[in-house]
Amino acid sequence: IASKAEEEEKMTRAENLLLRAAELDNRGLESRYYLVMMYDRKGDKENKYKYLKEAVAINPNRMDFLKQAGDSAKEFGDIPESMQYYERMSQLFERFLSRDNDDIRLLMQFGDLSLWETRKFNLAVDAYSRAAEAAEKDDSFLAFKIESEIAVATAYYMMADHEKALEIFKKHEQFVLTRFNRSIPSLILTFANNDNWERAVEEVD
Numbered sequence: 578i579a580s581k582a583e584e585e586e587k588m589t590r591a592e593n594l595l596l597r598a599a600e601l602d603n604r605g606l607e608s609r610y611y612l613v614m615m616y617d618r619k620g621d622k623e624n625k626y627k628y629l630k631e632a633v634a635i636n637p638n639r640m641d642f643l644k645q646a647g648d649s650a651k652e653f654g655d656i657p658e659s660m661q662y663y664e665r666m667s668q669l670f671e672r673f674l675s676r677d678n679d680d681i682r683l684l685m686q687f688g689d690l691s692l693w694e695t696r697k698f699n700l701a702v703d704a705y706s707r708a709a710e711a712a713e714k715d716d717s718f719l720a721f722k723i724e725s726e727i728a729v730a731t732a733y734y735m736m737a738d739h740e741k742a743l744e745i746f747k748k749h750e751q752f753v754l755t756r757f758n759r760s761i762p763s764l765i766l767t768f769a770n771n772d773n774w775e776r777a778v779e780e781v782d
Contacts, residue, residue: 591615599628606635613645625649633662640666647694663694674704679711681721685728692732701732723752 592615598608609632616625626649632642647662670687674680688704691697705728712722730745 588615588619599631604635606632609635613642622649622652626653637665638669640669643669660695663690666690667695667697667700670704674707679707679714681708681711681718681725684708684711685721685725688725688728688732692728692735696735698732698736702729702736705729705732723749727752 612628629646647659650659691701709725712718730742733742
């Protein structure tokens with residue numbers, strides 16, 4: 578079994594080889610991909626972000642690089658930069674998800690991106706709703722259908738449309754209890770504004 582020192586020596590050699598490869602080929606995506614993985618493993622956030630940015634500059638259509646770059650930029654407090662990466666992802670999602678594309682997982686990912694990162698709630702509602710409609714066509718996707726509709730409800734709460742959100746939460750009360758381990762009234766406490774949650778709870782009761 579290799580000792581810790583031997584493992585570190587191997588990692589250092591691999592790092593030097595990858596850095597040399599990246600230096601020799603300024604359009605080399607593969608070397609940067611492995612550098613990102615290596616620095617992520619080492620917990621070196623600065624170098625990870627550095628090579629993520631280079632990778633995105635080489636190929637601005639790689640969703641995985643864009644997401645990681647956006648997350649890294651946000652972690653470093655560079656919100657405008659992170660939004661550029663997320664907006665690029667949003668553009669790619671809209672291109673891929675034409676009206677005849679019912680890829681449920683992509684629709685859910687687009688919904689999550691729109692809800693939590695770009696904060697484009699209408700796009701989130703549309704993506705989640707399309708995912709729910711697609712899931713309804715196949716019984717094996719029932720859980721996806723419910724999850725998509727719960728996501729729609731969450732988006733409505735973020736938009737302060739509490740009545741629509743509450744209607745969906747009530748429809749899936751048991752799922753809410755199982756998934757969030759809380760009742761609808763306690764979930765409302767999390768999502769609703771303080772000045773209207775009591776009215777919403779009364780409607781549930």
